[in-house]
Amino acid sequence: MAGLARAKLPAMMRTDRDHAWIRAAFIGFSLAFVLGCPGDKGTPPEKSALPPSLLLVVIDTLRADAVSAYGDGPGTTPNLDALAAQGQRFTRAYAPSPWTVPSHASLLSGLEIPAHGVGLGGRVVLPEAVDTLAERLRAAGYQTAGFSENALVSGDFGFDQGFDHFSVRTAQQQFAAGQKGAINVEEEVRLWLDGRDPERPFFIFINLYDPHEPYTVREDNRFLPPGIATDDVKSLGAGGRTSHLICDRIPSKAELGILRGLYLGDVAAADAKLGALLALLEARSIENLVTVVTSDHGEHFGERRLLDHEFSVQEEVLRVPLVVRRPGAEPATIQRPVELRDVARSLLGWAGAETSPITARGLESGALNPDTASPPPLVALYSDTRLHLPAVMDPGTAEEVQDFKRGGCGEEDRVYGDMLALTRFPYRLNWYARYPSEFLDLRQPGIATEADPSENPEAFAALERQAKRFAEHVGLGQATGAHPLPAKNEEALRSLGYID
């Protein structure tokens, strides 16, 4: 529901969802107080005679360092690299969660997780009362279209709000089609572009799903370690969910190399789709086009014995690529930490659309380099609760869903429970409902090293205090009864690297 439309409703006609949203928004505002930082009221929308058209592409599960322009990806992403060379590349862009639904909810609303509620208390559907990016842009006169290969980024999860056109597949159809390639994004975007009104600006949102597991076994994958045959890959069980691997045994270094190679092959496939989409737009000479490419979370390849994503707030799943190409903006590398919700704030600002009550600072605030002026901490969280999935997915019992998410792992196999990462550059504190906190140093982009609290006791104490207050405020760590700590907890934690 767009802000204007809701404002017309008499208060008594508001639904419970509205009230839930109002409560959620209240939590959002008071969080600024909890974290000791009053929210930025935001700068007034920039006025422009000709608002830009906006292209927002999420390459799902794209870990930043799998992008060639970000590090060691050996030629995986020529199209994204070319875009980065022409635009602004953010080296410290962070997702608010390690999985699809909460991250997309923040990216597509500009709100922090406690304000939209998705990803807390098992909530997975974006409430109708949240004013989404597409709703705000449509209210500002934009044509809006969404194309998603990911079943979780669908109307069943509330993500079609505000789109004139949204790729029609339901979550069930996407699952049945194996998701990857369930729709022909290039063809659908081409048809939509040809049918649009060329006199009005547009907003196109796309989710490309290729890098998400199960990874594709390709005969011609040049990212596999040398000498690896397709049979070696098949015997590893690739093609299934990798999270199910880790509980049987820890994959060897060689096996992790194979999994990463398979993943990079899928990253390259997504980049090829991106290239085709950019070429479509290029061929139409769209005037004043802003292009943003990012991801919703990364992926683990054995760090701390983790594979897949979820159940982690480590750097490998939170740091995502973010590239913005905008007419008139000089190419730059921006090291200042930003969040996915800043993307929504900036897109709305450039479009001249309504931004209230979004408190995100946007991509343009502050300096190019890490901001030492004590901005509000960046928040990322994972709530290990049973999900309330939409009935249409017929997911089985809540226990079955949770067991699937846990990959059949036992309590001693991996880290469980609610977790929270608070980042105030250059430090991050990872708070766990069940384990001791970790204090990390993020000075090197993409690499979190252990920090000694005595190096900066004030920063450590402040982050610990804030993490506890935040967790208490949003109800993290309060629903652990169903999965008590394992008897051999300490031993398990040591083996996982969480304690010495």
Ligand SMILES: [Zn+2]
């Ligand atoms: Zn995802």
